[in-house]
Amino acid sequence: MNSVTINDVAALAGVSIKTVSRVLNREPHVRDELRARVLAAAETLNYHPNFAARALAGSRAYLIGLYYDQSSLGYISGVQHGAMSACREAGRHLLIEQIQEQDVAGREQIETLLANVKIDGVILPPPVCDRLDVLQVLDQRGTPHVRIAPAGQFDRGPYVYMDDRQAAYDMTAHLQALGHRRIGFIRGHADHSVSALRYQGFVQAMQAAGLEVASQWVQPGSFSFRSGAAAAERLLNLSDRPTAVFASNDDMALGVMAVANRIGLTVPDDLSVAGFDDSPIAQVVWPQLTTVRQPVIEMAYEAASMLIQGAQSAPDGPGRLLDFTIIVRGSTGPSPREALG
Amino acid sequence: MNSVTINDVAALAGVSIKTVSRVLNREPHVRDELRARVLAAAETLNYHPNFAARALAGSRAYLIGLYYDQSSLGYISGVQHGAMSACREAGRHLLIEQIQEQDVAGREQIETLLANVKIDGVILPPPVCDRLDVLQVLDQRGTPHVRIAPAGQFDRGPYVYMDDRQAAYDMTAHLQALGHRRIGFIRGHADHSVSALRYQGFVQAMQAAGLEVASQWVQPGSFSFRSGAAAAERLLNLSDRPTAVFASNDDMALGVMAVANRIGLTVPDDLSVAGFDDSPIAQVVWPQLTTVRQPVIEMAYEAASMLIQGAQSAPDGPGRLLDFTIIVRGSTGPSPREALG
DNA sequence: TTGTAAGCGTTATCAA
DNA sequence: TTGATAACGCTTACAA
Numbered sequence: 001m002n003s004v005t006i007n008d009v010a011a012l013a014g015v016s017i018k019t020v021s022r023v024l025n026r027e028p029h030v031r032d033e034l035r036a037r038v039l040a041a042a043e044t045l046n047y048h049p050n051f052a053a054r055a056l057a058g059s060r061a062y063l064i065g066l067y068y069d070q071s072s073l074g075y076i077s078g079v080q081h082g083a084m085s086a087c088r089e090a091g092r093h094l095l096i097e098q099i100q101e102q103d104v105a106g107r108e109q110i111e112t113l114l115a116n117v118k119i120d121g122v123i124l125p126p127p128v129c130d131r132l133d134v135l136q137v138l139d140q141r142g143t144p145h146v147r148i149a150p151a152g153q154f155d156r157g158p159y160v161y162m163d164d165r166q167a168a169y170d171m172t173a174h175l176q177a178l179g180h181r182r183i184g185f186i187r188g189h190a191d192h193s194v195s196a197l198r199y200q201g202f203v204q205a206m207q208a209a210g211l212e213v214a215s216q217w218v219q220p221g222s223f224s225f226r227s228g229a230a231a232a233e234r235l236l237n238l239s240d241r242p243t244a245v246f247a248s249n250d251d252m253a254l255g256v257m258a259v260a261n262r263i264g265l266t267v268p269d270d271l272s273v274a275g276f277d278d279s280p281i282a283q284v285v286w287p288q289l290t291t292v293r294q295p296v297i298e299m300a301y302e303a304a305s306m307l308i309q310g311a312q313s314a315p316d317g318p319g320r321l322l323d324f325t326i327i328v329r330g331s332t333g334p335s336p337r338e339a340l341g
Numbered sequence: 342m343n344s345v346t347i348n349d350v351a352a353l354a355g356v357s358i359k360t361v362s363r364v365l366n367r368e369p370h371v372r373d374e375l376r377a378r379v380l381a382a383a384e385t386l387n388y389h390p391n392f393a394a395r396a397l398a399g400s401r402a403y404l405i406g407l408y409y410d411q412s413s414l415g416y417i418s419g420v421q422h423g424a425m426s427a428c429r430e431a432g433r434h435l436l437i438e439q440i441q442e443q444d445v446a447g448r449e450q451i452e453t454l455l456a457n458v459k460i461d462g463v464i465l466p467p468p469v470c471d472r473l474d475v476l477q478v479l480d481q482r483g484t485p486h487v488r489i490a491p492a493g494q495f496d497r498g499p500y501v502y503m504d505d506r507q508a509a510y511d512m513t514a515h516l517q518a519l520g521h522r523r524i525g526f527i528r529g530h531a532d533h534s535v536s537a538l539r540y541q542g543f544v545q546a547m548q549a550a551g552l553e554v555a556s557q558w559v560q561p562g563s564f565s566f567r568s569g570a571a572a573a574e575r576l577l578n579l580s581d582r583p584t585a586v587f588a589s590n591d592d593m594a595l596g597v598m599a600v601a602n603r604i605g606l607t608v609p610d611d612l613s614v615a616g617f618d619d620s621p622i623a624q625v626v627w628p629q630l631t632t633v634r635q636p637v638i639e640m641a642y643e644a645a646s647m648l649i650q651g652a653q654s655a656p657d658g659p660g661r662l663l664d665f666t667i668i669v670r671g672s673t674g675p676s677p678r679e680a681l682g
Numbered sequence: 683t684t685g686t687a688a689g690c691g692t693t694a695t696c697a698a
Numbered sequence: 699t700t701g702a703t704a705a706c707g708c709t710t711a712c713a714a
Contacts, residue, residue, distance in 0.1 A: 004456075005691055016701045021693060029699055048456035052402070053691035055393035056706050060693095070422070074621065077418055081411070084439050093458065096437050098425050115345075115389035117434060225625045251625055258627060261602050280415065281622045284566045284592055286599060346707055357685045362709065370683055394707035397690050401709095 004047045013041035024049060051093070061118040064307055065095045067110070069128045074279060075296060079125045079148065082300030090308045095119065103133050110137045121145060121307030123300065129159070144310070146303040151193035158306055159319040160299045164194045167292045167324040168201025168246075169208075171274050174290075174326055175244045176209050179335035180272060183211070184242035186221040186231040186252050198248045198276060217242050221252050228255025236263060236271070243271065243335045250275035250282045253289055257331065268333030278327055287330030295322040345388045354382035365390060392434070402459040405648055406436050408451070410469045415620060416637060420466045420489065423641030431649045436460065444474050451478045462486060462648030464641065470500070485651070487644040492534040499647055500660040501640045505535045508633045508665040509542025509587075510549075512615050515631070515667055516585045517550050520676035521613060524552070525583035527562040527572045527593050539589045539617060558583050562593050569596025577604060577612070584612065584676045591616035591623045591632055598626060598672065609674030619668055628671030636663040 006024075010017040015034055022030050023038040030038075041047075055061045064087055068076050080096070087094045097113060100106040113119075114137070121144035128134055129147035135156055138145050147159035175183050185202045188195030199218075206213045216238060219231035228247050232255055235242060247253035253275030257267055265271045267287055275282060278293035299322050306320070351358040356375055363371050364379040371379075382388075396402045405428055409417050421437070428435045438454060441447040454460075455478070462485035469475055470488035476497055479486050488500035516524050526543045529536030540559075547554045557579060560572035569588050573596055576583060588594035594616030598608055606612045608628055616623060619634035640663050647661070 007691080017692085018694090018701055018703095019699090022700090025693085031699065034700085046456070048453055050397070050691050051458040052393045052396035053706090054693075056391070056397050056708085057691075057693040058706090061393070074415065074418070077415065080437065081439070084437065088439070094437050096421060096425065096435050098422070098429075112389055115387070117392040225627060229627060254625060255627075258602070261599070281625060284595060284622060286566060286570060286596075348707080358708080359685055359710090360683090363684090366709085372683065375684085391707050394690090395709075397692085398707075398709040399690085 004045045006047075006049070008045055009038065009041045009047050012045060013037045055118050061120050062092050063095050063117070063119050064092050064304055065097060065113075065119045065122040066125075067097050067099050067122055067128050067134065068125055069099055069101065076125065078296035079123070079300040082297035082302075083123055083304040085297075086301045086304035086308065090305075092120070092304075092308060094304075099128055099131075099134065106131070107133045107137055110134060111141075114138075114141050114143055119143065123303045123307065124148065124150075125300070126150070144307055146306050148299050148303055154319065160302045160306075160322060161319050162294055162299070162322050162324050164197035165201040165204075167276070167326070168198040168248075169205040170201075170324075170326055171246060171276070171290075171292055172202050172205035173209075174328065175246060175272060175274060175332065176205070176211070178244070178272065178332060180242075180244040181211055181335070182214075182217065182240065182242040182244070184217045184219065184235045184245040185213075186219050186228055186235075186245065186247040186256070188248035188252075189222045190220075192223070195248060202246060214240075221248060223249050223251060225251045225255045225258075228252025229259050230255070232256040232259035236260065236265065244274070244332065245271065246274045248276055250277045250279045250289060250291055253291070253331075254281060254285060257285060257289075267331050270336060272332040272335070274332055282327075282329070290329045290332040291327050293325040293327050295324060298322050345386045347388075347390070349386055350379065350382045350388050353386060354378045396459050402461050403433050404436050404458065404460050405433050405645055406438060406454075406460045406463040407466075408438050408440050408463055408469050408475065409466055410440055410442065417466060419637035420464070420641040423638035423643075424464055424645040426638075427642045427645035427649065431646075433461070433645075433649060435645075440469055440472075440475065447472070448474045448478055451475060452482075455479075455482050455484055460484065464644045464648065465489065465491075466641070467491070485648055487647050489640050489644055495660065501643045501647075501663060502660050503635055503640070503663050503665050505538035506542040506545070508617070508667070509539040509589075510546040511542075511665075511667055512587060512617070512631075512633055513543050513546035514550075515669065516587060516613060516615060516673065517546070517552070519585070519613065519673060521583075521585040522552055522676070523555075523558065523581065523583040523585070525558040525560065525576045525586040526554075527560050527569055527576075527586065527588040527597070529589035529593075530563045531561075533564070536589060543587060555581075562589060564590050564592060566592045566596045566599075569593025570600050571596070573597040573600035577601065577606065585615070585673065586612065587615045589617055591618045591620040591630060594630055594632070594672075595622060595626060598630075608672050611677060613673040613676070615673055623668075623670070631670045631673040632668050634666040634668050636665060639663050 006017045006020050010020045020038050023035050084094050100109050125148045129150045149161045150159050187199050221227040221231050245256050253273050256273050260271050275289045275291040278291045282289035282291045347358045347361050351361045361379050364376050425435050441450050466489045470491040490502045491500050528540050562568040562572050586597050594614050597614050601608055601612050616630045616632040619632045623630035623632045
């Protein structure tokens with residue numbers, strides 16, 4: 001395609017190709033004068049090193065892999081975005097690969113993949129980051145990887161994550177600060193590790209504020225709209241119904257808002273509702289949803305950066321912690337009692 | 342990484358590397374016996390051809406590019422999924438690249454990109470497919486590309502698309518078949534080419550059924566939840582309010598449902614609501630939204646396939662047309678009048 | 683039908 | 699500090 005090669009640059013600069021290579025790779029031991037001449041020649045010729053040749057000859061591939069699984073398309077968009085930013089800044093490219101769900105197929109797929117394209121490292125978002133077979137193949141081949149928000153296997157190499165417990169704690173504190181004392185909570189699906197963490201944060205915040213966690217105010221859910229609506233039915237029909245409901249994710253929070261709407265409660269005047277995830281729907285509804293934004297893009301950016309800088313060894317501590325953000329929108333407001341008082 | 346090379350296979354099979362290359366690339370002129378021997382050897386050694394070496398030596402790169410723009414993250418997930426399926430089946434890889442929004446930056450970025458990594462072709466989803474600067478650079482370098490649902494420039498090479506007008510027509514017909522005769526319509530943002538097409542389909546279906554398109558039943562919108570809600574306020578407060586509302590996208594349809602809910606109308610018993618896009622939120626709400634599913638995945642699959650098969654020349658006719666699907670869910674039901682009759 | 687030899691455009695080796 | 703020259707693993711002429 002591009003007919004300008006390292007030879008052309010070397011010829012124009014009047015040096016050997018090795019010197020050009022040195023300059024372009026920022027290696028030491030090149031006289032400033034030569035360096036300048038090479039750079040000028042490259043600029044003049046509009047030279048861009050050939051990616052395939054580099055990968056073939058060198059130890060680096062200038063390629064970062066993103067292995068994901070079909071399940072979390074929305075989430076993946078953010079991961080991709082963050083990873084790509086880091087890649088672009090470092091002159092890397094991002095190779096996306098969807099991993100087959102079945103153990104055997106997935107394992108074989110990755111083995112073929114790794115045998116066939118040299119990759120500098122792999123980013124593993126959930127739920128792929130928790131697949132033991134994937135980790136095994138990667139480790140076996142010595143391919144560096146960084147996991148995003150893994151649920152376990154914390155001693156199995158570097159990862160980035162956020163503090164779900166603290167986020168739930170802070171969101172609960174936000175509701176308390178608005179004067180709410182009767183706060184309902186809708187738990188997430190029991191299979192997901194974050195469900196327990198978010199519940200924990202809620203309970204701790206309530207206890208810290210000396211508030212009661214009445215058992216009827218804590219309802220089970222499964223992260224779906226319907227389960228949120230069902231939980232809301234139970235919560236809002238209580239004689240001492242809560243003035244605020246904190247759902248473990250946005251889908252369920254929407255369920256709460258729908259039920260509130262139906263039974264004539266205005267959000268946030270009569271009932272405050274908070275979610276978790278800051279999914280796109282949080283901004284689609286009205287009032288817009290107060291929620292927790294996970295640093296998805298930042299985590300992916302960080303993961304890619306670690307890979308680019310060569311994150312073979314585990315980082316300091318138990319992984320890299322990134323900050324969440326409490327996004328206050330229209331669905332939470334002062335407690336009714338407070339407003340009257 | 343993978344130390345098994347074509348030489349190893351050739352040695353084990355007792356042939357030259359050229360014969361191995363021929364077999365692996367399915368070239369003709371190889372005796373069946375040798376072919377079998379090579380295949381067996383490759384299998385035994387678990388050989389996988391090196392991607393970078395192939396790209397460097399040959400004319401193909403085994404790499405398909407997907408150039409997108411930040412604006413359409415949800416849509417892009419589907420595009421990616423479809424493109425990847427096609428790539429995987431054909432032993433290709435997918436290289437994702439986000440194109441800078443600014444003209445100059447974007448142009449330079451693509452030029453660098455193409456100079457630097459050999460690519461067999463590029464998939465251009467909206468809105469990148471409508472950027473003249475991008476098309477220009479691609480054409481200039483002779484890089485094959487297939488656009489997905491472009492808004493114009495139809496003589497500028499191959500593309501895939503769906504028939505928005507027909508989809509709107511069919512959805513309107515669905516509502517008519519349920520007995521609705523007073524059908525409201527909420528238009529999309531005037532800047533988007535699909536807005537006019539969807540409106541056209543609606544009007545044609547109404548005329549075909551001999552139904553009135555009263556001006557007060559057609560409301561402007563801008564694809565946002567709020568604009569849908571605002572339009573619904575106007576529609577549902579009419580004395581002769583429609584029994585069904587067809588919104589030009591799902592976000593606006595949700596706005597309609599929210600307003601209906603608030604003023605005490607039950608969906609679908611009192612009011613049917615239909616959307617367009619089958620976005621994730623369509624399944625989050627309750628009742629779930631009747632909508633039009635665009636063949637996003639299929640279009641991307643098709644685009645990638647065309648590229649892999651070498652789609653330099655324009656395909657037959659004005660582009661490749663793919664079918665939409667009318668997804669009937671709970672938000673549409675028999676017209677109230679019909680139900681009573 | 684098969685094989686030999688010459689690239690492809692880099693990086694790595696090792697001598698100067 | 700530099701530069702020949704040999705890999706890297708494959709495809710593509712071109713010969714046999």
